[in-house]
Amino acid sequence: MSRKLIYPLLIILVTVGLFYAEKYVDKQNESYPDMSQETVEAYSEFNSDYLPSSTYNTVIKHKYYTLSYAEPFEQAEWVAYELSKNHVVNNNYKRPYYITDRKVSTGSADWRNYKNSGYDRGHLCAAADREFSENAYHETFLTSNISPQNHEFNAGIWNRLEQKTRSWAKKFDGVHVVTGGVLKKGLLTIGDEEVAVPEHFYKIIVDYSQGNHRAIAFLIPNQATSDSYYAYAVTIDDVERHTGIDFFSNLPNSIEKPLEAKLDVNYWKNY
Numbered sequence: 001m002s003r004k005l006i007y008p009l010l011i012i013l014v015t016v017g018l019f020y021a022e023k024y025v026d027k028q029n030e031s032y033p034d035m036s037q038e039t040v041e042a043y044s045e046f047n048s049d050y051l052p053s054s055t056y057n058t059v060i061k062h063k064y065y066t067l068s069y070a071e072p073f074e075q076a077e078w079v080a081y082e083l084s085k086n087h088v089v090n091n092n093y094k095r096p097y098y099i100t101d102r103k104v105s106t107g108s109a110d111w112r113n114y115k116n117s118g119y120d121r122g123h124l125c126a127a128a129d130r131e132f133s134e135n136a137y138h139e140t141f142l143t144s145n146i147s148p149q150n151h152e153f154n155a156g157i158w159n160r161l162e163q164k165t166r167s168w169a170k171k172f173d174g175v176h177v178v179t180g181g182v183l184k185k186g187l188l189t190i191g192d193e194e195v196a197v198p199e200h201f202y203k204i205i206v207d208y209s210q211g212n213h214r215a216i217a218f219l220i221p222n223q224a225t226s227d228s229y230y231a232y233a234v235t236i237d238d239v240e241r242h243t244g245i246d247f248f249s250n251l252p253n254s255i256e257k258p259l260e261a262k263l264d265v266n267y268w269k270n271y
Contacts, residue, residue: 050176050206052078053246060103060144064136065125067144069101070183073196074109075147078180078245079124083169091131093138101144108144113191122149122201124179126162147181148190148197152224158201161218161229165205171271176206181222182242198222202239204247206259213251213259216268230269236260 051059054068055077065081098111098121114121124145130136139145149158169175181198188197204217217239220232236247237260248256 047082047176049250050178050248051080051250052178053249055244058104058106060101062103062139062142064130064133064139065145067124069104069106069108069144071106073181073183073187074113074193075183075195076124076144076180077183077243078178079145080176080178081125081129082174083129083165083177084174085170087129087132088166088170089132090128091134091137093131093134095127096138096141098141098143098146101142104144108142109191109193109195111143111146113193113195114146114148115191117148117190119148119190119197120151120154121146122154122158125177126165128162129166129177147201148195149201150222150224153201153220153222157220157225157227157229157232161203161220164229165203168205168207168268168271172207172209174209176208177203178206178247179203180243182219200242202243204236204239206248213255214264214267215259216263216265230265233263233265233268235263 051066052068056068056070056072058069058071060067060069065079067076067079069075070077100110101108111121121143123140124147125140127137127140130140165175165177180202181196182200182202183196183198187199189195190197200219200221202217202219204215207214215236217234217236218229218232219234219239219242220229239245240247240260248259251259
């Protein structure tokens with residue numbers, strides 16, 4: 001074989017080798033949040049009364065949030081966590097790499113599915129909601145906590161709603177948050193693992209201060225918009241109809257039914 005053919009062939013072989021080396025690198029060698037020495041000074045465990053039902057019976061309990069992984073869609077159907085006043089701090093931690101969630105027995109989707117897809121790796125439990133601890137912050141970069149989001153949506157209305165949620169947490173001295181994409185058959189997918197791209201995302205915020213329960217839910221299209229997030233405020237019952245998830249069945253009916261049926265936007269606007 002002539003040298004003119006050997007060199008291009010070597011370049012092709014090296015390029016292909018590097019591609020597959022990156023694609024199939026042993027994930028067990030990647031860094032992983034180490035909770036063994038973690039303190040709990042700024043953290044209070046999530047109350048299981050506020051956990052939704054799991055459509056796929058795959059509830060994964062991490063230290064700083066709980067999720068239900070939907071393997072057919074390669075992402076969580078919901079992520080639930082408590083956001084207290086003490087959690088809302090800014091420590092400017094260095095952003096880590098996204099890594100697979102080893103607690104998901106089927107394997108959470110690899111971050112490389114998102115490369116060149118045109119979609120952001122959108123956090124469900126926001127990284128900024130977990131800056132009270134470096135390990136808590138790093139835990140939000142598990143790929144079970146991300147979902148494909150339109151960039152303008154992620155950086156726009158979704159980001160504004162996340163900021164407002166932190167504001168409510170400070171005003172009420174704590175809220176419960178449940179959030180995820182609306183998962184259904186026929187969605188666009190990205191990557192080799194066919195990660196589904198939700199057409200809508202929801203976020204439910206529950207204020208439990210002073211012994212009273214109040215809630216607001218949002219169901220927002222995964223696209224650019226200059227609208228206020230209040231334009232997409234809905235009842236929890238509405239989110240249940242779209243997702244098929246039973247959100248607060250662990251609460252007494254006397255609390256659950258009015259909490260899920262009522263929408264009082266003015267109450268939340270006052271804060």
